[in-house]
Amino acid sequence: AQSVTQPDIHITVSEGASLELRCNYSYGATPYLFWYVQSPGQGLQLLLKYFSGDTLVQGIKGFEAEFKRSQSSFNLRKPSVHWSDAAEYFCAVGANGGSQGNLTFGKGTKLSVKP
Amino acid sequence: DGGITQSPKYLFRKEGQNVTLSCEQNLNHDAMYWYRQDPGQGLRLIYYSQIVNDFQKGDIAEGYSVSREKKESFPLTVTSAQKNPTAFYLCASMGSSSYEQYFGPGTRLTVT
Numbered sequence: 001a002q003s004v005t006q007p008d009i010h011i012t013v014s015e016g017a018s019l020e021l022r023c024n025y026s027y028g029a030t031p032y033l034f035w036y037v038q039s040p041g042q043g044l045q046l047l048l049k050y051f052s053g054d055t056l057v058q059g060i061k062g063f064e065a066e067f068k069r070s071q072s073s074f075n076l077r078k079p080s081v082h083w084s085d086a087a088e089y090f091c092a093v094g095a096n097g098g099s100q101g102n103l104t105f106g107k108g109t110k111l112s113v114k115p
Numbered sequence: 116d117g118g119i120t121q122s123p124k125y126l127f128r129k130e131g132q133n134v135t136l137s138c139e140q141n142l143n144h145d146a147m148y149w150y151r152q153d154p155g156q157g158l159r160l161i162y163y164s165q166i167v168n169d170f171q172k173g174d175i176a177e178g179y180s181v182s183r184e185k186k187e188s189f190p191l192t193v194t195s196a197q198k199n200p201t202a203f204y205l206c207a208s209m210g211s212s213s214y215e216q217y218f219g220p221g222t223r224l225t226v227t
Contacts, residue, residue, distance in 0.1 A: 009155070032214055043119075043205060043218035044158075051214065090157060094214065101146055101209050102173075103216060107157040 002027040002093050006106035013081050014114045021076040021109050023091030032094035033074040034103065035065055039087045047089075050074065061085070086113045118142065119219035121206050126224045128200075136191045136222045138206035146209040147189035148216065151175060151202045158205065164189055193224065200226045 003026040013019055025031055032051050036044040048059025055067040065076045074091060088110045092103040119140045128134045140147065146165050150158040160173030164183040178197025183189055189208075193200045203223050207216040 034215075036218075041203075041221070041223070043121075043220045044207075045218070046215055049215060101214055101216070102148075102160060102163060105158040107155060 002031065002095065002104045004091050004093050004104055004106035006089075006091055006109050008109045009107070010110045010112065012112040012114060015083050016080050019076075019078045019081045019085070019111070021089050021091075021111070023074045023076065023106060024072050025074065025091070025093045026072065027093055027095070029095075030069075033065075033067060034092040034094070035059065035063070035074075035076050036090045036092060036105075037061075037087050038090065038108075044090065047076070081111075081113055083113045083115065086111055119206060119208055119217060121204075121219040121222050123222060124220065126222055128224070128226050130226055131195045132226075133192055133194050134200075134224065134226075136193065136204055136206075136224070138189045138191065138219060139187055140189075140206075140208045140217075140219075141187060142208055142210065142217065143186070144208035144210045144217070145186070146211070147183070148207040148209070149173075149179075149181065149189070149191045150205045150207065152205055152221075153202050161191065161204075193226075200224060 005024045034049045035047040038044045050067045088108045090108045091106045094103045122137045148163045149161040162181040164170035180192045205221045206219040209216045
């Protein structure tokens with residue numbers, strides 16, 4: 001069964017500093033990988049996704065993520081954090097070619113931004 | 116505007132009552148999903164439907180029921196058999212070729 005681990009429950013960074021959120025997955029084949037962001041009391045918004053090809057993917061709001069098969073990781077990065085980036089971030093894995101398109105989510109990393 | 120709507124935003128019920136959460140999408144998506152979110156637990160799949168008149172149980176289906184009579188609608192009923200129904204419920208949909216799930220704004224259910 002597929003699984004996702006987000007090792008950091010809560011991260012605090014200063015505005016303007018760089019950010020890296022960690023995500024490790026467990027899946028037997030090449031997975032579909034996603035990062036979503038959630039503001040308090042809201043739904044989830046897709047930041048970026050990896051299906052195949054270039055292992056460095058660009059997303060919305062200046063985020064990027066790199067797929068590293070050897071490390072089973074898909075870490076999310078941003079070079080300069082803005083106060084509006086404070087939210088909860090979820091990594092998710094889906095089965096490549098799976099018929100249901102079901103996703104398995106990590107437990108999330110809450111990001112706080114210091115002024 | 117295309118999207119997913121969930122209503123109501125907040126819902127309060129007494130213990131022992133069934134309650135139905137609404138989810139409607141106008142994205143023409145075939146697949147729809149219901150998730151439950153508890154603090155620190157991420158999202159857990161309750162039910163999903165790939166096509167009208169068909170649905171499957173997810174990881175935590177006990178105490179919940181769904182129907183899919185129309186492509187646009189996938190209501191979730193939280194029954195009195197659900198032992199801990201207080202949670203944030205999220206509905207999502209996915210097109211047949213995109214593999215991206217789009218989420219609604221969620222419904223916060225409180226049962227006392």
